[in-house]
Amino acid sequence: MNDSSARPSVAPSDPSWWFADALKQERGQPDAPRLVGEIAADVAIVGGGFTGMWTALALKRRRPGLAVALIEASLCGSGASGKNGGLMHGYWSALAGLTDLLGADGALAVARAGAMAQDGLRAFARTADRDVWLRDGGQLRVSTTPAQDARAKSMAEAACRLGVPDMARLLAPGELPQGFRPPLFRSAVFLSEGGTVHPGRLARALRRAVVDAGVQLYENTPMTGLDKGSPNRVRTAAGQIVAREVVLATNAGLATNVHIKPYVTVFSSFALMTEPMPEKLERMGWESDTGVSDLRMFVHYFRKTQDGRVLVGTGGGPLSYNGSSTATQLREDKPTVMRVEAGMKRLLPALADTPVAKAWGGPIDISSDRFPFFKTFPGTRIHYACGFSGHGVNPTYIAGQCLASLVLGERDMWSSLPLCTRELPRLPPEPFRFLGGHAIRRAIISCEDAEDRGARGSVAARGISMLPRLFGLRIGTR
Incomplete structure (x- = not known):
């Protein structure tokens, strides 16, 4: 792995396989217009990924008459939303850490919000006018070493202590599903809440839902500045939005903000997608739509797709300096892609000779306590979501509900979640x-x-x- 002459099968590059496939399915649908000139809105949302679009939909669902405008620097779903692994899971596996951080009641509140997010994703998939490949199959956290055995046991014990043993059930090797019995798998925790989705198609389905809901959508329109006041002004290269409320939903892009920077650092995550191989998956007995990850700190995660491919990824890519999310290495680090390939061959040896179709990577925002936070800048009507920490699709739905409550000033279960109210520890300064x-x-x-x-x-x-x-x-x- 340290051989400087070694190369991955496919060099990482944009777009992700997910996003390219989603655009292909649209068959040339035109982009939304760029923002030109000044417009007024009740709420301006910056960022057309999952978080920004869930927020827009939540606002329009609760207040249909609200004027909402959303700008996206590129195309909706082209960033982190269209690059992730498409694993749906909440926080039942994190109960031990959440309990230490928030206490039992706070831990259960966050985990139950994740369950509501799962329900929300299912409901959206049923009403979306196309298949976003959402499949319920649970989540499997597998152990491959004695150290990981202890982590698996701790997850199950935490669920038992909090009275929800069925949400994180410890499996012995013989209890693993047929398709997940490779030689290295020792035991696992099965999380009944979870599954998989096509993140690119989900993002584009959300985009269409946003437009259908009456949101003013502008793509290829990066924010160039934000003037705080009453009202606020979101500036772009050729125009501006004047709005009382502003939502910043740019995830890792917020890590350089002076108010957020002490609590967030930026790592990178990389993934690869294989060529289709349904016959191999059939021989393995891999029939379920379970999302799988090991119990390393820098996890390896994998899942199959509806067309017989397998995605494998890891969150162990390089980190950025000073919170920058634009460094080339965060998207093009070949050694990390080599680690992803090595992980696939080690964990899933039956797939060792499978060709790789595509590899990609990008920045992820990691909070100082490894859980996301949704807040309002003091003395303003500017709200933000950050620190998603690579936890998958479900937290973005939670973020949308929480941000909508903050915008509307609603004191409800969403704005009362510890994800909105807790204090975060500060990280050391640079360098x-x-x-x-x-x-x-x-x-x-x-x-x-x-x-x-x-x-x-x-x-x-x-x-x-x-x-x-x-x-x-x-x-x-x-």
Whole structure:
């Protein structure tokens, strides 16, 4: 893996396979217009990914007469929303960490919000005028090392302690579904709430729903500035939106904001999509639509598609300096794609010789306690969502509901969630954040690679990987 001459099968590049497929299905549907001139709206939303579009739909559903305008720097769904793995899951697997952070009641409130998000996704898929490949199959968190066995056990025990044992059930090797019995799988936690979706098609279906709901949509319209006031002014290259309420839904793009920067860092995630191989999946007995991930800190995740492909990804890509989400390495890091390929061959050896159709990557915003947060800048009517931390599709639905409640000033279950109300720990300033994060990332990968070989990481790597815990941080901990 350290051979400088080594190359992945396919170099990472945009667009993702998901987004390219979604556009192909649309057969040349024209882009929304660019914003030119000044318009007025009750609410201006910046960002046409899942979060921005769920927010727009939630607002129009609750207040149909509200004037909502949404701008997207490129095409709706072309960013993180159209690049993720398409795994639907909530927070039942995170109950132990949530309980430590928020207490039992707060942990259950967040997990139940994830369940409501799952219901919301299903309801949208039923009404969307095309198949977004949403399939319920649960989620499987598999263990491949003794250290991961302990994490699996901890997940199941946390669910039992909180009185929801069926939401995170420990499986012995013989209980694993037929298609998920590769040699390395030791045990697993089965999460009945979960499944898979085509994120590109979901994003484009949301786009159409937004337009149908009467939202003024402008694509290829990046925000160039924001003037806070009463009203606010969202400036673009050729126009502006004057609005009382503003929602910033640009995810990792917010990490350089002076108010958000202390609580967020930017890593990167990479994925690959294989060529179709339905006959191999049939031989494996892989019939279910379960989303699967291992229990490493920098997880490997995988799922099959409706046309017989397999997606494999990892969240262990390079991190950025000073919160920038534009660095080339965050989208084009070939060593991380090689790690994804190696992970596929190690975890799913039956697929080792399967050709890769496409690889891609991009930035992900990681909060200081590894859970997203949805807030309003003090003294303003500007609201934002950030810190999604690679948790999949469901949290974006939660974000849309929470942001809609914040915009409308509604004191309800959404605006009362700890995701809206908790205080976050501060991260170290630069350059210590980058240098420390880079060293810790390398140390954790080294330790987990050693565990995969049945060994222990070096003393130095183990020591460095413990630093976040010593400083009371949750980010970068195993």
